[in-house]
Amino acid sequence: DSGVTQTPKHxxxxxxxxxxxxxxxRSGDLSVYWYQQSLDQGLQFLIQYYNGEERAKGNILExxxxxxxxxxxSELNLSSLELGxxxxxxxxxxxxxxxxxxxxxxxxxxxTVT
Amino acid sequence: DQQVKQNSPSLxxxxxxxxxxxxxxxxxxxxxxxxxxxxxxxxxxxxISISSIKDKNEDGRFTVFLNKSAxxxxxHIVPSQPGDSAVYFCAARSLQGAQKLVFGQGTRLTINP
Numbered sequence: 001d002s003g004v005t006q007t008p009k010h011x012x013x014x015x016x017x018x019x020x021x022x023x024x025x026r027s028g029d030l031s032v033y034w035y036q037q038s039l040d041q042g043l044q045f046l047i048q049y050y051n052g053e054e055r056a057k058g059n060i061l062e063x064x065x066x067x068x069x070x071x072x073x074s075e076l077n078l079s080s081l082e083l084g085x086x087x088x089x090x091x092x093x094x095x096x097x098x099x100x101x102x103x104x105x106x107x108x109x110x111x112t113v114t
Numbered sequence: 115d116q117q118v119k120q121n122s123p124s125l126x127x128x129x130x131x132x133x134x135x136x137x138x139x140x141x142x143x144x145x146x147x148x149x150x151x152x153x154x155x156x157x158x159x160x161x162i163s164i165s166s167i168k169d170k171n172e173d174g175r176f177t178v179f180l181n182k183s184a185x186x187x188x189x190h191i192v193p194s195q196p197g198d199s200a201v202y203f204c205a206a207r208s209l210q211g212a213q214k215l216v217f218g219q220g221t222r223l224t225i226n227p
Contacts, residue, residue, distance in 0.1 A: 002157060002159070004157070006157075033214060033215075035217075041219060042118075042120075042203065042217040042218050042219040042220055043158070043203065043205075043215075043217040044217075045214045045215070045216065045217075048214055056214055058214065090157055090158070092157075092215075100146055100163075100165070101146050101148055101160075101163060101205075101207050101215060102148055102150075102160035102163060103160075103215055104160065105150075105157035105158045105159070106157050107155070107156050107157045108156075108157050
């Protein structure tokens with residue numbers, strides 16, 4: 001158990017809809033990262049937050065947004081969903097971006113867009 | 115721009131033998147390299163890491179080798195066990211930006227009894 005909690009585990013929705021994925025980092029970790037894994041691909045970095053502030057953006061679509069709340073949990077919002085957004089979405093956390101890795105990952109949310 | 119590449123999508127090894135997983139990278143600004151292991155329906159689990167100032171790091175059955183001149187790292191598992199069957203991801207952290215991890219595409223390792 002990595003200590004990173006993601007909900008829900010599975011999400012099935014239709015094209016055009018909007019969903020919210022939730023992540024609670026490990027106790028004491030201030031930095032949260034979101035990754036997307038499409039079928040049989042590597043993990044693609046989406047966005048990073050540190051102590052409530054956005055620190056880095058990767059290949060995140062404009063239809064996607066995220067935030068980190070004062071209690072350090074994070075939410076990833078995906079809107080105007082398309083079939084190609086079907087993927088595993090992972091959240092990871094670390095104490096701070098300056099600390100040596102590793103990142104600790106949650107078990108992911110599997111999103112299916114029909 | 116694939117900065118971290120795992121060119122072997124799959125690898126099959128006999129139980130008890132050595133498993134060698136390979137990874138190549140292009141960015142000379144990477145300062146840490148990591149291997150993660152992933153089982154189905156679970157998140158990636160950290161396995162072992164190596165700093166760019168070292169060329170070898172060992173942890174039990176797992177050893178990671180780094181060849182900076184060739185921009186190549188490898189993970190050796192000796193002896194291989196059935197429970198090692200999983201997808202292995204190579205990852206690297208850059209000194210630039212917010213130090214996120216960049217992942218390879220993964221190699222599916224199957225250990226045959």
